[in-house]
Amino acid sequence: MHRLALILLAVFLGAFLLSVSRLIVKEGLTLPDAxxxxxxxxxxxxxxxxxxxxxxxxxxxxxxxxxxxx
Known part of the structure; x- marks a missing residue:
């Protein structure tokens, strides 16, 4: 159960960082705005x-x- 929670947290964090980087690159936003x-x-x-x-x-x-x- 503990391992599953860590995997889900890692997936969520990865998706979060990918979303931020996509907004910075494609939309030209700054890091705070993204x-x-x-x-x-x-x-x-x-x-x-x-x-x-x-x-x-x-x-x-x-x-x-x-x-x-x-």
């Missing part, structure tokens, strides 16, 4: 999943967070 957008996006996705909505589109969530945070 971190704000990714934290906002992941927070909305996690809240949606915990709220029972399983059809959340991560790209749309990122665009909404970019317009809200920047």
């Amino acid at each position: 971190l704000k957008v990714v934290v906002c996006s992941y927070t909305r996705i996690i809240k949606g999943v915990l709220g029972g909505r399983l059809n959340i589109h991560s790209g749309l969530t990122t665009v909404q967070c970019m317009s809200d945070k920047l």
Whole structure:
């Protein structure tokens, strides 16, 4: 069980860092702005999943967070 939690944490952290680097490279955001957008996006996705909505589109969530945070 402990090993599974570490694997899931590593996958989540890897996806987080990949999202940040993608925003920096493709969108030209600075590191602080990219971190704000990714934290906002992941927070909305996690809240949606915990709220029972399983059809959340991560790209749309990122665009909404970019317009809200920047």
